[in-house]
Amino acid sequence: MFMNPQTQESNKSDRINFRTSSERKQLILEAAALRGQSASEFAESALFEKALEVVRDTQVLMLTTQDSLFLTHLSQRDPERPNPALEAASQEFGPALEIEG
Amino acid sequence: MSFPGSFERFDKKKHAREGFSCGEPSLDFFIQQLAGQQQSRNQAVTYVYAQEGRILGYFTLSAYSLLKPELEGARAAKEPYERVPALMLGRLARDLSMKGKRSEGGLSFGTFLLLAAMRKAAQLSLELGAVFLVLEALHENAAQFYHGTGFGFEALPDHPLKLVLELKHLQKQFGVL
Numbered sequence: 100m101f102m103n104p105q106t107q108e109s110n111k112s113d114r115i116n117f118r119t120s121s122e123r124k125q126l127i128l129e130a131a132a133l134r135g136q137s138a139s140e141f142a143e144s145a146l147f148e149k150a151l152e153v154v155r156d157t158q159v160l161m162l163t164t165q166d167s168l169f170l171t172h173l174s175q176r177d178p179e180r181p182n183p184a185l186e187a188a189s190q191e192f193g194p195a196l197e198i199e200g
Numbered sequence: 201m202s203f204p205g206s207f208e209r210f211d212k213k214k215h216a217r218e219g220f221s222c223g224e225p226s227l228d229f230f231i232q233q234l235a236g237q238q239q240s241r242n243q244a245v246t247y248v249y250a251q252e253g254r255i256l257g258y259f260t261l262s263a264y265s266l267l268k269p270e271l272e273g274a275r276a277a278k279e280p281y282e283r284v285p286a287l288m289l290g291r292l293a294r295d296l297s298m299k300g301k302r303s304e305g306g307l308s309f310g311t312f313l314l315l316a317a318m319r320k321a322a323q324l325s326l327e328l329g330a331v332f333l334v335l336e337a338l339h340e341n342a343a344q345f346y347h348g349t350g351f352g353f354e355a356l357p358d359h360p361l362k363l364v365l366e367l368k369h370l371q372k373q374f375g376v377l
Contacts, residue, residue, distance in 0.1 A: 157243075157244075157262070157288075157290065158262075158263070158264060158265065159264070159265045159266075159267055160264070160265070160266050160267065160334070160359065160362065161267050161269075162266050162267060162268050162269060162356070162358075163269065163357075163358040163359075164269050165357040165358050166266075166356045166357055166358050166359060167268045167269060167271075169354075169356060169357050170266070170284070170332070170356075170364070171279070173354065173364070173366060174331075174366060178368065178369070180369075182350070182351065182352050182369070182373065183350075184349060184350030184351055185350070185351045185352065185373055186373065187305065188305070188307055188311065188315055188349075188351070189315060189319070189373060189374055191303060191304070191305040191307065192303070192312060192315060192316075195203070195206075195312075196207070196312075196315050196316040196319045196374075197207065197316075197319070198207040198208065198209065198247055198316065198320055199206055199207060199208050199209075200208060200209055
């Protein structure tokens, strides 16, 4: 049977239970009320948004202007700058650093 | 060479992951439950250092993007690309049995894993084009470990647990050019 996306989304039959402190619970209930939502609606949508954010963060980083200027600065430095620590370490291990296959 | 074993691409059938413990629950959980799944979806590849099938350490690499804020005027002309391609070294962990073990040159096993990850990233960047290696430190202590190596990792000013290193330096350093 054809199900439109809304039907699928509103098929909320699974449960999540979790513990929290009474202080946090009060705050969550208050915030949900401010949004005009039940505590479950509020918690479910907040968790869902957070989950999307966590997944997206594994692939992309939004740089700030500061971050971006810093990266430009890095790429304008002398490309021949020696790095003695890295030099010595890669010398020591040599082919042991290679991955088989 | 002072660490017994070799680097291999993670393979659920070959590598025993149940006993792995590094002291950081999220990293133990990753190798035990998520690494295989992420790899079969081509989301992230895990490389392990194993001895007779036993995992002594691992790291993961995946494609990553740095998105610049919208630039204006002269800067936009100089830097027309909004997305900077990068490689993410998302996780790196060593089994507690390797804690405190050092190479003849005095380097830790964690440093050894890091070097192999850096070398692999340098090689990959030649094949697909990536400007930076980005490393995700779990917390401030982990970030201190990476800074302490002296390998040239720099923290992003507004994301202090994200450390970056230019891959072009590594290409030269590891002679993969």
